[in-house]
Each structure stands twice: as C-alpha cells, then as structure tokens.
Amino acid sequence: MKERKSLIHIIPSNKWGGAQTYALDICRHYHAAGWEVTALTRNAVGVDAPFAEAGIGLLHAPLGGIFDLASAMTLARRLKASPTGYTVIHAHRYRDAFTALLAKKIAKRPDVKIVTTRHTVRRGRDTFLFRKIYSGVDAHIFVSKMAFQGFRNSLKGKINLPENKIHILHNGIYAAPEEIMPEPGHGPVIALYQGALVKGKGLETLIDAMALIKGSKMRLRISGMGDPDYLDMLRRRAMQREVMDNIDWNLKATPSVEACSEAHFGVIPSSVREAFSLESLRFMAAARPQISTDNGAQCEYLEEGVTAFLIKPDNAQALAEAMLRLAKNPALRIDMGNAAYKKFSAHLSWKHFINSLNKIYTT
Numbered sequence: 001m002k003e004r005k006s007l008i009h010i011i012p013s014n015k016w017g018g019a020q021t022y023a024l025d026i027c028r029h030y031h032a033a034g035w036e037v038t039a040l041t042r043n044a045v046g047v048d049a050p051f052a053e054a055g056i057g058l059l060h061a062p063l064g065g066i067f068d069l070a071s072a073m074t075l076a077r078r079l080k081a082s083p084t085g086y087t088v089i090h091a092h093r094y095r096d097a098f099t100a101l102l103a104k105k106i107a108k109r110p111d112v113k114i115v116t117t118r119h120t121v122r123r124g125r126d127t128f129l130f131r132k133i134y135s136g137v138d139a140h141i142f143v144s145k146m147a148f149q150g151f152r153n154s155l156k157g158k159i160n161l162p163e164n165k166i167h168i169l170h171n172g173i174y175a176a177p178e179e180i181m182p183e184p185g186h187g188p189v190i191a192l193y194q195g196a197l198v199k200g201k202g203l204e205t206l207i208d209a210m211a212l213i214k215g216s217k218m219r220l221r222i223s224g225m226g227d228p229d230y231l232d233m234l235r236r237r238a239m240q241r242e243v244m245d246n247i248d249w250n251l252k253a254t255p256s257v258e259a260c261s262e263a264h265f266g267v268i269p270s271s272v273r274e275a276f277s278l279e280s281l282r283f284m285a286a287a288r289p290q291i292s293t294d295n296g297a298q299c300e301y302l303e304e305g306v307t308a309f310l311i312k313p314d315n316a317q318a319l320a321e322a323m324l325r326l327a328k329n330p331a332l333r334i335d336m337g338n339a340a341y342k343k344f345s346a347h348l349s350w351k352h353f354i355n356s357l358n359k360i361y362t363t
Helices: 018-032 045-053 069-081 094-106 128-136 145-152 203-212 228-240 257-261 278-285 316-328 330-348 350-362
Strands: 005-011 036-041 057-060 086-091 113-118 139-142 166-168 190-194 219-223 247-250 265-268 290-293 308-311
Touching (some): 005 094, 045 057, 057 069, 069 094, 086 094, 094 113, 145 166, 203 219, 278 330
Parallel strands (some): 005 036, 005 086, 113 139
C-alpha cells in the first residue's frame, strides 16, 4: 500500500502577505503531488479564500500563541484522526511551532515532523521555553543568510542547533514564465512598485524621487493594497509634490509576474531590512531589471549593475538617478533584464526551491 503523506501549514495571520503567498504556493504543489494538504488558520476570509480556491482543506483554531491550549487540542485531534502515514507540520512563527510540538505530544505522534520558516530579520528569543522550542523543531528554514544571522547572533551560544537542522533556502514562486517576456511595445516608460502599501516600504521616498524627475515623461505604477489612511497620506504627498498626474494607482491588484511584464523596470525602495523579497523574484522571472535598497538580503541574490541597481534607503536623489538611467537606456534595461532572468532560472526557480524543500520534508 502506498504511504499516505500529509502536510499541515499553520497560517496565523488575518491578512494576506508574502508569508501567506509562500505557504499557498507550497500547499498547491503538494496538493497536486497527491499529498493530503491542510491550512490551519484563524478563520479569516481574506486568508481562507485563496486556499479554498486552490482546493486546500481548511482547519480553524484561535492560534493565539504559547498559552493557547485550544489550538493545540484542535491540531492534536487532527493528528489523531490520521494516525498512519507521513505527516509534516510547517509553521511560520516559533510560537506556532510550540503549538505543533504540544499537539504532537498530546496526539502521541512522535513520527510527525515539524518545520519552521523564518521570513524576517529578527532576533531569536533567548529564554528557556524558546530554547526548548528551537531544539524540538526538526528543520529550521531561513529565507536568507541575513535572516539566519539575525536569529543566530542573538542567542549568544546558549543553544547549539545541529547543522543538519539549519537550511538557508531562498524563496521561490509557483508560477513563472518559461521564456523571456518582452517589454511593452509602445507608450511611456513605466516603473512599477507592487506589493504591500505600508510604512517601511519606501513609498514616501519613491514619490519624492518622482518629484525630482517629473519632467521625464516616465510613469510610476503603484500596485497593491494597504490601509486607507496611509494611502490617503501617500496621495496627499503626491499632490503636494505635483506628481499625481504621473502616477497610476492600482489599489486592488494581486502581485504577479504578469504585472511585472507590463512595466519596463521595478522599484523596491524598502527602508526596513527585507529578509527576502518575492517582488524581486517576480521582476527577475519577468526579465525586468529593478532598483532596490541594499539594507537587507538583496545583495544575496541581486548583483549591482548586472541584474539591479542597489541604493541606500531613504535616498530620493539616488533613486531618481537610477530610475532615469533605466528609463533612458532601453538596451541597458534589456541586458540587465536578461541577466536577471538567467540568474532566476539557474538558482531561484520553483524547481530549485521545491527540490530543496522536498529533501527537508522527507529526510
């Protein structure tokens, strides 16, 4: 009899973001591969809907963290209901890994494998309880070297995780084109920002940069979703700097490679340190150069002057100069975009990501 394989992803957020996209892509892959796949969520419509549309089973619990026994009991009942086969629980916060560890013990399922992914550049929690959690997790995935270093350096040597439990695995995207997508054939040069419209993403700096080059006939497309009050502030800033007519606002769009292909280059001017950017991957997959800040893990997968221009955060002048350089040099854009696509295909494709993840899940 063929062994049944099960995957449970714990999704604690009430809002959609990069970690949720990461989890959904993984769930889609393993669902298509014949695994029994479940998303454990807080019963938030905005999170549940994409999983349900992909045919992923849903299980609901409060997911309140360390002191939430109800969620551990819910997960334990799920484990007891399928006592045979191979089961992986994948968490995206260590507090949810604790829920998984507790459920595993309650259900008497020592065979269950618990995997975590660290999506942010954050310190580890150097306490007795969290050291026990770190030791109990079977595999720790960090989306970049920077994410791992931020975690490891805060623990001061009080916990020594075996090397075979630590995995540096850059993100992948489930659907990507198999050939280079050409630039738009006519119209103005379009710079695209797509992603979360929230503080820390450098959108204020981007609008200030547009004010410095507003005579260039370049258009900026801002695409994504965010808090209405914050979006109103961005619009007021654009109006005050007299660049509102140079910006297209697409405020209900889901980030995609196709949207990247409809622009000439990307801008990712984050002021916060990014552990990894799915948006960078999408621009690379669409064969588009990008302008990114250099304060996060970007230097691990972007090469200055070859696939991207890397600038300091909160520097509108440097951002404006880089945008003008790409806008005025179509041959440079194409060369950099082709180099980005080559790097993506060789090292950052979904095949590369999922083959590495599958080894983590099954060994």
